[in-house]
Amino acid sequence: MTLTANTRGPLAGLIVLDLTRVLAGPYCTLLLADLGARVIKVEMPEIGDDARHIGPFIHNDDGPPTSAYFFSVNRNKESIALNLKVEADRLLFDKLLASADILVENFTPGTMDKLGYGWDVLHGRHPALILASISGFGQTGPYRALPAYDMVVQAMGGVLSLTGEEGGPPTRVGVSIGDIGAGMFAAIGVQAAIIERMRTGIGKHVDIAMLDSQVALLENALARYQVDGVVPGPIGSRHPSITPFGVFKAQDGYLVVAAGNDRMFPRLCDAIGLPDAKTDPRFATNPLRCEHHAALKMLIEQALAARTAAAWLHHLTSVGIPCGPVNDVAGVMRDPQINARGMLMELPLPNGKPFITAACPIQFVGEEPQASQPAPDLDQHRASLLNELGV
Amino acid sequence: MTLTANTRGPLAGLIVLDLTRVLAGPYCTLLLADLGARVIKVEMPEIGDDARHIGPFIHNDDGPPTSAYFFSVNRNKESIALNLKVEADRLLFDKLLASADILVENFTPGTMDKLGYGWDVLHGRHPALILASISGFGQTGPYRALPAYDMVVQAMGGVLSLTGEEGGPPTRVGVSIGDIGAGMFAAIGVQAAIIERMRTGIGKHVDIAMLDSQVALLENALARYQVDGVVPGPIGSRHPSITPFGVFKAQDGYLVVAAGNDRMFPRLCDAIGLPDAKTDPRFATNPLRCEHHAALKMLIEQALAARTAAAWLHHLTSVGIPCGPVNDVAGVMRDPQINARGMLMELPLPNGKPFITAACPIQFVGEEPQASQPAPDLDQHRASLLNELGV
CATH class of the missing domain: 3.30.1540.10 (formyl-coa transferase, domain 3)
Structure with missing residues (x-):
């Protein structure tokens, strides 16, 4: 027996198996889930997505605390705990795979091969399956095997060198644009592969590097350097070529x-x-x-x-x-336009209290956004998934 | 007679009419073009895309200077100059529209209606057409009619308040993430609409606000504020909850x-x-x-x-x-991994000299990237387009 896809949203009909952890991968699958794909997180038993252990944490009277970080980027997903090194769990994973259109992972390159789920194996068994791999440096090149984090690729990709006060030190962008940018490009790549598959019937392997994604965001900095011969540095909060x-x-801010x-x-x-x-x-x-x-x-x-x-x-x-x-986060939450656009989505925490996450910014005129489900507890959907698979 | 789509790349078969100017819209259509869609820029006669008049500029011995800014985000596109307020040009535009799958625009909301190409008109005439509108504040809400620029939405969306030295002033992200983020979300929305249209045959109106897009990038800042009750501010180049x-x-940098x-x-x-x-x-x-x-x-x-x-x-x-x-732009251009990934794409300027732009970060394993065409001169493809349309 096979899984049934969702029936609403532009990506209705598509099923995503999600092996990703922390931010870049989960941000990609959040976008796909918000757009109507059915997303099933496959998480390590006991531990789960590493983001479950990253703060800030919300207290629960019974049970472990909830990571607000995890909660913010995993709505509209289901969870099943499987250990891909255990045979019985691999058999279940294979059943899920047989229903999936897309598999997304953000392990270090080579890990999927070691697990026995490298592209050649997957493509051989499931020619229509699309594999999206998100990694620090990509599936090719001299640094492919190195680990990377948001901060590392922000620094290597040049964005830090352009951010900060004039004459001051390089400054990190205050959000994890190294992860989020890669997650967004991965969502674009996955959808492109789906569109191609609708013509050809054949899946492909999407290869997104966090470092590449940073280079793609450099905007006019490469151009300025080539034209002027001067290495661009941070210039505070003004524009390099438009004034004022x-x-x-002002008086108070x-x-x-x-x-x-x-x-x-x-x-x-x-x-x-x-x-x-x-x-x-x-x-x-x-x-x-x-x-x-x-x-x-x-x-x-x-x-x-x-x-x-x-x-x-x-x-x-x-x-x-x-x-x-210049809104701080409190100002963002009060902003009349941001509220009118429905960009602040309230979802219930496991303890029942409401919690606000940023809604999907991809809107369609005349369509109300779908009702959303809060991020799942670890292994929350095991019973319903096994039932659907007839196991 | 109708236009013929490209035959290579995942988005082969799709034709995009592109009314966008400067950065958010052109970045969206750059992604679509890099992925194989045929993108036709419709530009104002004489003036063209405003980005043609934004520096840095490259000297040409004959003819006006080339904007390196424009050159960087308009490769793989064609150009025709049409004034949508002139009847003969509108007739031509209508012929192009009849071949198009997607129309992308980033005018202030209401402008397309004034031009006689509002969603209701377009959808009535071409039910399968997808319209993507990118604006500062979106097609709805109290600020919808206000103009916005990258800097304005970076500030209103909260990213500035999180970026900069600890205790220092809010700091702009050194690249136009307000524009680029919106362009990326627009590309995701367009592809989602294409995937839906493959099931339904009906197009939809994608509504992307630059401000919404900033809120969607806030990552854990909304969560931190709700959990701690403290408004997050800039903290320089460290992580809020991971140390070191x-x-x-170091000694030299x-x-x-x-x-x-x-x-x-x-x-x-x-x-x-x-x-x-x-x-x-x-x-x-x-x-x-x-x-x-x-x-x-x-x-x-x-x-x-x-x-x-x-x-x-x-x-x-x-x-x-x-x-x-911490690479500056010169370091980025020397970086062995960035070079090995082919992220620095050389294209010939109108003066014949080579110029490097950031390549598309969406790669597919085992596929060589397509050969790319440099950004077009204004109206460069008029003759070939008219010929194709039989005009």
């Missing part, structure tokens, strides 16, 4: 003002009471303003010191100047 | 060391000559090390000061401790 466009301090073009700049000067800046030859064009960005920033912040950030945002918005608050 | 795991200074777990930490102490730290009660467990991270960092950096970053990387790798260089 960045974070400015920060706001963003994005008024870099020559049409917008005089309007900004009028709006904040800087008539002299409007005609100052140092600020006459965007390239000149970029050259004199420090002087301009000082003038703008002197003017902004007269009112609060909220007052300026109200005023600047009313005169059509792109701007925005 | 971050950037450290920085390196990343990721040795946070209790098995790895004593090995690190041995490797860098800190036997006392191994038994120091302040560093006995990961939670204790997190509490005393500043003291531990000082000790580690005192030890690392004895050798160069390269020497330490060689040594730490040899004893199995995850670590890596």
Whole structure:
């Protein structure tokens, strides 16, 4: 007997077996699950996904604490505990595999081969199966066998060198973009392979490296280096080639003002009471303003010191100047637009209390998002899965 | 007569009409083009994609300069110049639309309606067409009509508040993750819609907000705030809940060391000559090390000061401790793994000189990447497109 896929969402009909742990892989399968694929996490007995042991933790009166970290990226998935080194569990895994469209893993390259589930074996037995492998450095190249973490690939991929205060040390992006970027590219690769399979009937092996993914996010830094011959470094919270466009301090805190073009700049000067800046030859064009960005920033912040950030945002918005608050996480949770978009999804924790996770940002006009299920307990779906498989 | 799709790559068979400008939209269609879709940029006559006017610029002996920025995110696309407010051009656009599977746009919400190409009109005429709309704030909600830029959504979405030195100002991520994140989620949404359409025959309207996309990248920050009740702020280049795991200074520069777990930490102490730290009660467990991270960092950096970053990387790798260089852009371009993975793709500029752009990070094992075409000149493919359409 075989598993039945979901019937709702764009990826209805697809079944994903998920061997991934921690973040890059689980983020990929979260996206697939949110879009309607049936995702079955296959976790190590007793231990489970390593993320179950990473904080912050939520207290439970009975039973072990719940990892809020795990809870945030594993909604809409089922869980079964299997040890792929134990024969009986391998037989069960083989039954699950026979129903699966996609297998996702983020072991160090070579591990799947050692487990007896390398691509050649899988492809031989299940020619339509798609395998997605997410690793630090990819399935090829001199570093393929090395372990990697988010911080390592952020550093090697160049993003750290571009982030931080001008003249200061390289700075980590405050979220795990090394993991999350790779997870997103993996979801794109999996879907591309599904689209191809609909034509050919044949699955392929998607190979996503966290390091490659960082290089793909470098935007214009490679271009700037090749054109100018100068190695780009961190420049704080301004734009390298548009001014004024960045974070400015008002009376009580920060706001963003994005008024870099020559049409917008005089309007900004009028709006904040800087008539002299409007005609100052140092600020006459965007390239000149970029050259004199420090002087301009000082003038703008002197003017902004007269009112609060909220007052300026109200005023600047009313005169059509792109701007925005610098929200901390509390501000994000209060933000009217973020709430109106349904981006803060409340799900019940194992202890029954509600907990907010970021919703799926892929929306379809005129469609209400599906009801979501909270992240599973370890092995929560064993009985229902075995029942479905007729075991 | 209708357009013919490409025959190679997983997205062979799909035709994308691309009205997007600058970065979020073009990044989405770059991914689709790299994966084999035929992407046709429809650009404003004379002006073209705004990114053509954003630096850095490459000098050409004859003709206007080439934007390296534009060149980096528009390979594998064709270009035709059409003014959608001019009747003859609209007729041509309608002919292109009749061949298209997907239309991607990143105008402010409402613009497509004003142009007479709102979703209702498009869906009525072409029920199978998928429309992907990328905007600052999305097609719904109180801010929907407001303009937004990368910097604005980075700030509103909370990522800035998590990035930077401990106690310092909020810091922009050094790449345009506000645009690129939205472009990636849009590519995922487009592919999901294609997969659904293969079952239903009906297209849908994908609605991607740059702000939503930032919230979806917040990782564990929402969880930390809800569990601890403390608003998370920037913490430099360390991890909030794993220590030591971050950037450290060696004799001549920085390196990343990721040795946070209790098995790895004593090995690190041995490797860098800190036997006392191994038994120091302040560093006995990961939670204790997190509490005393500043003291531990000082000790580690005192030890690392004895050798160069390269020497330490060689040594730490040899004893199995995850670590890596902090590459600047020049380092990225020299990196053996990044080069071995083919992530630096050389394409000819209009002036004939080679130029490196980041390759597609979505790879398939055993498949050579397709040959790529450089970004098009404005209107470069008019004649061939008209010929194909029989006009």
